[in-house]
Amino acid sequence: MSMTNIQLTSTISEDNKLTLALQDIDMPQPADDEVVVRLEAAPLNPSDLGVLFNAADMANATQSGTPESPVITADVPAQFMPSLEKRVGKAVAVGNEGAGTVVAAGSSPEAQALMGKMVAVIGGGTYRQFISAKAQSCLVLKEGTTAKEGASSFVNPLTALAMVETMRAEGHKAIIHAAAASNLGQMLNRICIADGIDLINIVRKPEQEKLLRDMGAKYVVNSSSESFLTDLTDAITETGATIAFDPIGGGQLSSDILNCMEAAAAKEMEEHTIYGSDTFKQVYIYGALNRGPITINRNFGFAWGINGFLLFNILGKLGTETVAAMRERIANEITTTFASHYTHEVSLSEMLQLDSIAAYAKLATGEKYLVRPQA
């Protein structure tokens, strides 16, 4: 077992500078109920970029350091500094999830049972080489699963399953998903097909339409099309979808969705009322791909909600039993239903190159980066 351990950190200093660097850290010593995982693969999710760059102006970032240990520096615009007070001066570890082999274990039977196993972990900064984790929190992957296959076992799979469980818990019967060609969107599409749930996929490009249709999606609407609002209303009328999940936020897509839901509901109403339909319409915003203002053109009555949707809060609501069932399904179907596709792989030092940053910061749908901490 190698005696070096390296982690990627993001630090904001008092003088408005963001610094990204690789840090030598101690090898973790497992407590009784813990294991040490040699991380071999970790995905770059949009939320990781938030931790990595925060509000810094990455377009004007500079690179220094050495080729093996580059350092990236960028300015944080002054207006954001007051809200970052609690972060200033702290080297924040980045990376929300990953997978690798258990190389050390504490004395408890649960920890010992994991020795040599391929597991997925969540939290703690997975853009590092070795991490300790509670044995209980590790997701044990099936024999033969690779670290790459298991790297995205939590954020996207749990989010997609949480959407379906939220739909059920809140009494809706079909789902609308925006930016639906993403890895997460493809998972949701596979879950909905398997579970017999109608899913309306909103995409922006013809090739994304084709991708989802080739994967068996029945309802795909293109928000760039002139007939978008009519197409969406028709799909809602057919499916009865009254809950939507949107990772974009900024702009007026949430508003369009609610107005189309209302237009579909109005067709069923016997009388006109100024209060709109009593069909409850819900949009959950689960990301911030567009950080601009959300514009709501309200022609959808009073029975509606727009809410933030954050995985960790939702899991708390759904309860332990539901979450345990989700984890089991993910472990069993990680190479099928929950398969992720990566278009690029980068080492920790490659993550800190200006040209890689320019590429992965785009968050282009259809592109997905895998970090290889051992490379």
Next chain:
Amino acid sequence: MSMTNIQLTSTISEDNKLTLALQDIDMPQPADDEVVVRLEAAPLNPSDLGVLFNAADMANATQSGTPESPVITADVPAQFMPSLEKRVGKAVAVGNEGAGTVVAAGSSPEAQALMGKMVAVIGGGTYRQFISAKAQSCLVLKEGTTAKEGASSFVNPLTALAMVETMRAEGHKAIIHAAAASNLGQMLNRICIADGIDLINIVRKPEQEKLLRDMGAKYVVNSSSESFLTDLTDAITETGATIAFDPIGGGQLSSDILNCMEAAAAKEMEEHTIYGSDTFKQVYIYGALNRGPITINRNFGFAWGINGFLLFNILGKLGTETVAAMRERIANEITTTFASHYTHEVSLSEMLQLDSIAAYAKLATGEKYLVRPQA
């Protein structure tokens, strides 16, 4: 008992015209469990204007008919007609509530018991002279209460009480109210003082600040002030308010409120996170005083909700027992906690004068119209 009965109706025709007129209708005959109420006073609430004018261009309305029975005509812009399909050709009765004397009753003991009593009624178009109502749904006012005092016994009092009950049911501990100098706002202020609940009143004018402070309000912030956001954040920090009610909608007040709630919550956080605080922040939009777009500048994390708030839906959620207790409190406190103030009185025919319409359509805070169907 007079044998004529007149009601005000609003009709939209296929050729995009809105017509407001007075109609002679039959005197109602009470069923066994019904009473007939001689309506003597009915308020003009914002929601009534929605039914009355709908989407018509009232600025260019014209008046015809006779002085006793005027007729108002206005154009409905073509783009609104598709959504009004179910309303076209129907003479819609207007007026959501009112009060008057029971002048006839069905054979049931409950109905007979109301003969001669002053009662408040809800629904059915109260801009008319005589209306039938289920005995059970009438709110019996205390001996000596006038029709004017009882006219607004439902919409504003129940809405204000529903706000407080919603706060309790959803686990919040203090309330923010926008457009707080309204009749409803004054009621809410009195309820919160009586019940020991911290209320942050948002107003737009210094005289409204004074009005509420003179009524004992502790927290009043002026949204026209340069220090508005700081003032609001400070008041939230002091009270812990995490639920707000806003009758305006359009513009960015809801967004400002959520951002101030988050700023207050962030002060208590030990660590910075890109997901924001886990303090759940809720804004309910219960009106549309500004029909323009709602603009949300999202710097408040993921633990938030913005929802429509419609009295009838909320009462359903709160349940029969809570609503019965609300009704009893309203009847007991209609001249104190739930007192309304009217600045103008109009007869049914005066409602259909261009100059009155221009005045009452403004929905100015501090001005309130009372309709006198018998005048």
